[in-house]
Each structure stands twice: as C-alpha cells, then as structure tokens.
Amino acid sequence: MSRRTFVFFVCSPHSRTGVTTAARLLTDYYLSRGIAVEGFDTDSREPNYALRFPGLSRVIDLGDVKGQISLFDRLLVADETPKVVDVWSRSYDQLFSTIAEIGFLEEARRAGVEPIVLFQSDSSQTSASNARMLNTTWPNLWLTVIHNEGAAPLRSEAHEILSRYPARGKLVIPKLESAIATALDDTNLSLNAFLRNPPSEISIVVRAAIKSWLIPIFTQFQSFELRMNLLSSQFLR
Amino acid sequence: MKPTVIVVGADKGGVGKTTIARAVLDFLSLNNIETRAFDTETPRGTLYRFHPDETLIVDLTSTADQMKIIDTLNSTQAKVSVIDVRAGGLSPALEALDEIGFFDAVKAGEFRFLLLHVIGPSIASLDEIAEIAPYMTDANYFMVKNHVNDTTFFEWDPQTHSKYFEDVNTTGEITIPKLGELAYEQVELAGTPYSFFIANQTAEGEPADHSFVLRGYVRTWLARVADEFERVGLLDLITAGVARGR
Numbered sequence: 001m002s003r004r005t006f007v008f009f010v011c012s013p014h015s016r017t018g019v020t021t022a023a024r025l026l027t028d029y030y031l032s033r034g035i036a037v038e039g040f041d042t043d044s045r046e047p048n049y050a051l052r053f054p055g056l057s058r059v060i061d062l063g064d065v066k067g068q069i070s071l072f073d074r075l076l077v078a079d080e081t082p083k084v085v086d087v088w089s090r091s092y093d094q095l096f097s098t099i100a101e102i103g104f105l106e107e108a109r110r111a112g113v114e115p116i117v118l119f120q121s122d123s124s125q126t127s128a129s130n131a132r133m134l135n136t137t138w139p140n141l142w143l144t145v146i147h148n149e150g151a152a153p154l155r156s157e158a159h160e161i162l163s164r165y166p167a168r169g170k171l172v173i174p175k176l177e178s179a180i181a182t183a184l185d186d187t188n189l190s191l192n193a194f195l196r197n198p199p200s201e202i203s204i205v206v207r208a209a210i211k212s213w214l215i216p217i218f219t220q221f222q223s224f225e226l227r228m229n230l231l232s233s234q235f236l237r
Numbered sequence: 238m239k240p241t242v243i244v245v246g247a248d249k250g251g252v253g254k255t256t257i258a259r260a261v262l263d264f265l266s267l268n269n270i271e272t273r274a275f276d277t278e279t280p281r282g283t284l285y286r287f288h289p290d291e292t293l294i295v296d297l298t299s300t301a302d303q304m305k306i307i308d309t310l311n312s313t314q315a316k317v318s319v320i321d322v323r324a325g326g327l328s329p330a331l332e333a334l335d336e337i338g339f340f341d342a343v344k345a346g347e348f349r350f351l352l353l354h355v356i357g358p359s360i361a362s363l364d365e366i367a368e369i370a371p372y373m374t375d376a377n378y379f380m381v382k383n384h385v386n387d388t389t390f391f392e393w394d395p396q397t398h399s400k401y402f403e404d405v406n407t408t409g410e411i412t413i414p415k416l417g418e419l420a421y422e423q424v425e426l427a428g429t430p431y432s433f434f435i436a437n438q439t440a441e442g443e444p445a446d447h448s449f450v451l452r453g454y455v456r457t458w459l460a461r462v463a464d465e466f467e468r469v470g471l472l473d474l475i476t477a478g479v480a481r482g483r
Contacts (some may be wrong), residue, residue, distance in 0.1 A: 065419045069450045076449050102453025 004114040004232045005078045006225075009095065010146075012120035013130045018121050018151030020049045021184075022173060023086035025191065025214075026118070027053055029221040032192035033061050035071035040071055042095065045086035050086075050185050062091040068098055069168050075104075078112035087227045096134065106140055117143045121165060122152040123174035128164035138222060144224070151176035169227070171220050240310040241349040241475050242339075242473045243319045248365045250324030250355040253383040255283045256259045257355055258321035260462045262288055263431045265317055268461070268472055272314040275306055277330065284321040286428050289422060289440075291315070297322070298331045303337055310348055317475060327354075327365065331372040333482075344375045351377045353411070377408040377474055407440065410467030414461045420454040423447065430461050 010023040019191050023039070027049075030037040039057030041050035042065075044092040050057040075083055087095050099105060108115050134176035135143055146156060153175070154161045157205050162170060176184070181191065190201070191214060198207045245258040258274065265272045282294040295302035297320075306318060322330045334340060336453040343350045352373065354365070363374040385411065424431060429440045435456045439445045466472065 039301075065417055065450065065454075068450045072449050072450045100451075101457050102450050103456060104449075104453065107449060107453070 003080055003229060004112055006082045006228065007108065007113055007115045008084045008118055009084065009087055009115065010084065010120070011092055012122065012127060014088055014122055014124065014127060015089040016151060017089075017120040017127075018124045018148030018173060020086055021148060021151065021173075022118060022120060022146050022153075023049050024052055025173065025217055025223060027084050028057075028191035029218045030082055031190075032218065033193050038074070038081055038083045040083065040085045041088075041093040042071075042086065047133045047228065048187075052190075062094045062098065064218040067071065068102075070106055071097070072102065075115075076108060076111050078115055081116070092130075100137070104143060104168070114228065115141060116228070117141060118146050118165065119143055119165065121145045121147045121154065121162060123154055123157065123161055125164075127155050128161070131132045131165045131167065142228075144169040144171060146173060147169045150181065152199050167190045169224065171217075171224065173217055174213060176213050180206055180213070183210065209223070227236070238316045238476055239346075239349050240313075241317045241351065242306075243308070243317065243351045243353060244322060244327075245319065245353045246322030246327035246330065246353065247351075247355040248325050248327050248356065248368070252355045252357040253385050253413070254324070254355050255287075255321055256385055257353055257381055257383060258284050258433060259287050260318055260338065260413070261289070261319055261353070261466070263304065263459060264463050264466050264471070265319075265475075268316055268432075268433065270472075270475065271315040272317040272319060273313060274321065276321050278321070279323075287430055288297050290468045297326065297333050303333065307334075307337060307339055315376055328368045331369055335372055340372060340375065349377075350375070350473070351408075351471075355381045355383055373406070378406065379409050379411050379469060380407055381411045381413060383413040385413055385421065386450045408474070409414040410463050411469055412467065414458060415452075417454050420451045420458070424449050424455060431455055435459065 008026060010019050010026065012019050017082040027037050027039050033175075037056060038055050039049060041057055041059050043049070043064050044059050044061045047059045051057045058070070060069070060071045071085070075085075098204060105115055119127075119134075121127060131143060132146070134141060143166065145162060145165045146159065147162060147170060149172065183202060184191075193213060194210065198211070243261060245252055245254050245261065245356070252383050263270060263276055266293045272291060274284055274294045276282045276294055277297050279294055279296050282292070293305065295305060297303065308320065317481070320330070335359075339348070340350070342348050352369070354369065421464055424434045427434050427439075427445070429438070433440065434447060435444075435452050437445050437447050437452060460463050
C-alpha cells in the first residue's frame with residue numbers, strides 16, 4: 001500500500017521563533033530513522049538550514065517564478081519522500097499567496113501529497129491571527145503548532161496563548177541551556193549522526209544534555225508521523 | 238440562439254488582440270458554446286497556431302472569404318464566429334462588413350454583432366473610436382484594456398471620455414489582468430489553447446510536461462478573465478441577447 005507523501009511547511013511570520021531549528025530537527029528525525037528526506041530553504045540570503053544539509057537540500061528564491069517552479073513542482077511529486085520547507089519569515093506572505101494563486105493544496109491532494117503546516121508559535125497576537133487566517137482560508141489544511149520554549153518562550157501565559165491557535169496538535173521543543181545550545185550552532189554537527197555516534201570531542205555533560213533534549217523531540221515527531229499515517233490509511237481510520 | 242459575430246480588433250499593433258481572441262475561444266468552449274474562428278493574419282495565422290481545429294485563415298477584403306464567413310452564419314453548427322482582426326485591419330474590416338450589408342442584417346435582427354476593441358495605452362488608440370463609431374449603431378461595443386503585457390493606461394477625465402465616446406454606446410469595459418512573463422512565454426511556446434496548457438496536454442491531447450506552477454498561474458489568470466467576461470454579461474448577450482452582467 002502506498003503512503004501519502006508528507007510536505008512540511010515549517011513557518012512563522014516572525015523571525016527568531018525557532019523555524020530553522022524545527023526544520024532541522026524534523027529533517028534529522030527522518031534521517032535518524034534511515035528515511036530519505038528532501039529540504040528546501042527559502043532564505044536565499046542566509047540559508048542556515050540548507051548549510052546543514054548540503055547534499056539533500058536546496059535554496060529557493062520564492063520571489064522568482066523559477067524558484068517557485070523548482071519548489072512547488074518538486075513538492076508535488078508523490079514519491080513517499082518527506083519534504084521539509086524552512087520558510088523564512090520574510091517569504092511567509094509570498095509562500096502562502098503563491099500557494100493560493102497556483103492552487104497548490106488542491107493539486108497536492110489530487111497527487112497524493114499531504115501538505116502540513118508546522119506553525120511556530122510566539123507571544124504576539126499577529127502570529128495567532130496569521131494561523132487563524134490560514135485555517136479560515138484552508139479549513140482542511142493540517143496545521144500543528146510548534147512551541148519552542150527556548151526561542152519563543154510563552155512563560156505562564158503559554159496555555160492561554162496556545163489556545164488562540166486553531167491547531168490540530170502541538171509539538172514542544174524544550175529550552176536548552178545556552179551553554180549546551182551553543183554546541184548546536186556548529187553547522188557540521190549532524191543531530192542524527194550524533195544519536196548514533198556522539199562526537200568524542202564534545203564533553204560528556206553536553207552530550208548527555210543534547211541526547212536527553214533530542215529524544216523526547218524525536219518521540220513527538222514519531223508519534224505525530226504515526227498519527228498522520230493512521231489518518232491517511234483507508235483501513236485504520 | 239441567434240448567430241453571433243464577435244470581432245476582436247484594434248488598429249494598433251501589439252495590444253494583445255490574439256491573446257483576447259484566444260481567451261474568448263477558451264471561455265466559450267468551457268461554457269459549451271460551439272464556436273468557430275477566423276484569423277485575418279494572412280498568410281501566417283497567429284490565432285490559427287493555437288486553435289487550428291476551429292480556425293480558418295481568411296482575407297476579409299476578399300469576396301470569397303467574406304462569403305465563407307457571412308453566408309454560412311445561419312447554416313453552420315457553431316452559432317458564434319470569432320474574427321481576430323490583424324493589426325491595422327479593424328477599420329477596413331468594418332468597412333468591408335458594411336459594404337456587404339452585414340450591419341443592415343444586424344439591424345434587422347438577423348445576426349448579433351459584438352466588437353471587442355482592444356485599446357492600447359496611448360491616446361492614439363482613442364482616435365480609432367471615432368473611425369469605428371459609424372458602424373457601432375446596432376453593435377455591442379466592449380472596450381478592452383489588456384494588462385497582460387504590463388501595459389499601464391492613462392486615466393481619462395470625464396471630458397476626454399465623453400469626447401471620444403459620445404458617438405459610441407459602450408456595452409461594457411473589460412480589463413484583462415496581467416499574466417506573469419514566464420507563464421505567458423511558456424503558453425506561447427506550447428502553442429496550445431490556454432485550457433490545454435492548464436490541463437497539461439499537448440495540442441494533440443497527449444500528456445505534456447508543463448510546470449505546475451505556471452499552469453497554476455495560467456489557470457488563475459484565465460479564471461479572472463472569465464470573471465471579467467461574465468461581469469460584463471458576455472455569455473448572456475450571446476445566448477439571450479441581453480447583457481445581464483454583474
């Protein structure tokens with residue numbers, strides 16, 4: 001039985017909310033399971049996501065029609081390879097206006113591709129209203145909120161803020177101590193390779209902290225993936 | 238349904254007459270109205286390249302070709318005939334139709350006549366209106382502003398407008414939206430009707446390999462053009478003789 005091909009748009013209308021971190025974690029999650037994945041980075045000025053996955057990602061300029069072609073035409077290929085799009089905050093509007101203009105979501109469903117929005121939450125009203133706007137425009141579009149406790153902390157208001165998002169599900173990326181988080185900045189550090197074989201040059205304390213941070217995140221992705229597969233299975237719904 | 242002749246023309250070149258004629262053919266086809274077309278770009282035929290099955294290349298000043306169009310209006314199965322008039326040929330074409338008594342037949346209610354006058358960006362375009370005004374008494378005149386090539390139009394003040402339009406009763410004004418350069422170019426290269434390009438088909442109906450993004454842009458553009466045609470009541474005019482546009 002062929003499965004639907006997942007296309008993840010990891011996005012936020014605001015910068016510094018942890019979009020690239022989430023896109024990176026999701027990509028590494030698939031790689032850690034030995035599943036081929038393709039990545040797209042829409043920040044053509046500082047493609048931090050693409051730099052981490054040079055062999056499997058490409059940089060896209062969404063302001064250019066040729067860039068749109070190389071993104072959307074590829075996303076519509078139902079080859080069961082998950083595709084992760086790291087949406088730069090400055091290309092957020094362009095992405096969704098192009099999706100609307102070309103009728104991408106309707107065509108994706110016809111082609112057996114399941115678009116999923118992983119919306120990065122933050123404490124602003126505008127983020128939540130942008131998420132609501134997506135939900136109103138495309139009620140069938142799967143939208144899940146990612147709360148990055150380190151990049152965009154919601155503190156005690158988290159429950160109230162997250163309730164403003166019209167999301168089907170929530171993923172949490174826990175805060176990592178800044179000393180530990182620094183180790184993740186190294187563009188050569190592969191998180192999926194780290195789990196298999198932690199680099200000996202990193203201190204044992206840091207290794208342990210990263211591992212205990214990563215595993216619950218990957219477990220959430222696994223449970224999310226399982227849920228999506230169950231929902232798209234005609235026999236197990 | 239009364240036989241209807243739709244002339245798409247302008248005396249200026251490069252204003253997108255064939256683009257509009259192609260959009261009209263797609264619009265009517267999508268609305269299940271059988272249509273035939275005549276291309277006056279002899280001998281090459283621009284419209285013919287995109288719609289070869291329903292298009293005939295004609296010379297409107299030749300009696301034999303006039304007969305092919307006018308004498309068959311009642312007998313042909315296609316009740317709508319679209320004539321794409323080559324650049325500079327609009328006034329002579331209308332003159333030729335007048336000479337053979339076509340406008341008298343329109344006045345007598347035998348045929349319906351619509352003119353889609355594609356306006357260029359300069360004031361010179363407006364001078365054409367004075368030239369065609371004598372033939373417009375019983376016609377439905379549509380002024381078409383074509384933005385497909387990024388044309389910008391000057392705004393007319395009421396005085397200028399009334400000066401040029403005092404003799405022409407405008408049925409409606411149609412605005413053709415812009416289509417992205419790359420999408421436009423690819424449809425040109427494909428050489429098929431817009432609807433074939435959108436459906437990812439070659440001219441022979443075989444599967445093509447057009448970009449989904451470009452097909453999406455063309456689909457949205459054609460839908461907007463169809464909205465414009467519906468807004469001015471083009472379909473009602475053809476089928477019922479009354480423009481009940483929005």
